[in-house]
Amino acid sequence: MTSPQGLHLxxxxxxxxxxxxxxxxxxxxxxxMKRVPPMASWAPADVFHFFFRAFTSGTIWLGIGLLxxxxxxxxxVLSWADYTYVLPASSISNLLIALLAYFVLHETITPxxxxxxxxxxxxxxxxxxxxxxxxxxx
Amino acid sequence: xxxxxxxxxxxxxPGTGGEICMSRTMKTIGEVxxxxxxxxIRVIGRAMSVPxxxxxxxxxxxxxxxxxxxxSVANVSFVFPATALSYAVGTLGGKLFLRERVTPQRWxxxxxxxxxxxxxxxxxx
Numbered sequence: 001m002t003s004p005q006g007l008h009l010x011x012x013x014x015x016x017x018x019x020x021x022x023x024x025x026x027x028x029x030x031x032x033m034k035r036v037p038p039m040a041s042w043a044p045a046d047v048f049h050f051f052f053r054a055f056t057s058g059t060i061w062l063g064i065g066l067l068x069x070x071x072x073x074x075x076x077v078l079s080w081a082d083y084t085y086v087l088p089a090s091s092i093s094n095l096l097i098a099l100l101a102y103f104v105l106h107e108t109i110t111p112x113x114x115x116x117x118x119x120x121x122x123x124x125x126x127x128x129x130x131x132x133x134x135x136x137x138x
Numbered sequence: 139x140x141x142x143x144x145x146x147x148x149x150x151x152p153g154t155g156g157e158i159c160m161s162r163t164m165k166t167i168g169e170v171x172x173x174x175x176x177x178x179i180r181v182i183g184r185a186m187s188v189p190x191x192x193x194x195x196x197x198x199x200x201x202x203x204x205x206x207x208x209x210s211v212a213n214v215s216f217v218f219p220a221t222a223l224s225y226a227v228g229t230l231g232g233k234l235f236l237r238e239r240v241t242p243q244r245w246x247x248x249x250x251x252x253x254x255x256x257x258x259x260x261x262x263x
Contacts (some may be wrong), residue, residue, distance in 0.1 A: 002171060030209050034209075038211055039141070039207065050207075071244070072158050073179075073195070075160060075182070076164075076173070076178070078160060078165070079164040079165075079167055079168060079169050080170070082232065082238045083236055083238065084228070085230035085246075087225060088229070088248050088251045088252070098258075106176045106226070110261040112257055112261035113257070113259070116258035116262070118254050119250050120251050122250050123252075123253075126250060127248065127251075128242060128247075130243055134238050134239035135238055137186055
């Protein structure tokens with residue numbers, strides 16, 4: 001068992017890893033999938049062709065690699081923290097995306113979007129004030 | 139439209155169910171305290187011996203492939219905010235299937251996150 005401070009520190013670190021790599025992984029997946037033609041029909045041959053096209057894209061594999069990193073961090077944090085704590089806490093990625101878009105990409109962030117980010121931060125703050133473990137772990 | 143809805147449903151429901159199964163798996167494994175690469179590989183190996191892991195992987199794979207399908211018919215800026223519902227579905231699932239104690243404060247936080255994610259979506263229009 002880890003001390004409460006240690007538990008919070010490692011939870012914070014792993015959630016930071018999760019929220020850093022997941023948006024990048026999503027972005028690469030989205031970019032890769034835009035180059036794949038939509039599925040023509042639900043016929044097995046068309047479904048196979050669709051996924052074959054998807055998995056021959058390097059961009060998609062880069063996205064998958066980043067999402068695997070996310071997955072491992074996610075598994076580790078769930079070994080001690082509540083799922084209902086980690087799930088909303090990970091939405092803080094929206095703040096990182098908005099900050100990157102504003103400061104790095106110099107995109108215009110609408111007031112509505114900033115309001116949404118503020119709601120998310122407030123929600124994460126509220127969830128963060130609850131106990132991160134409410135069940136018995138082995 | 140119908141294809142998009144099917145992909146959306148398959149992304150939110152089995153995707154969230156898979157995460158709950160993974161959480162159940164990791165609760166069985168117990169708290170990870172060693173973060174060296176070898177130890178992490180061992181933890182993943184132990185997780186793979188828990189049946190819930192495979193149920194979770196199957197459901198998450200369904201959610202993942204549905205996400206790929208959804209991304210091919212809709213924009214990223216629509217897809218991710220639209221899955222805001224999964225926060226509420228996941229919290230309900232955590233309470234019912236994992237017996238986690240979801241206090242009114244935590245519910246309130248989740249509600250704020252759902253509203254926030256929806257606003258982020260509309261703010262991108």
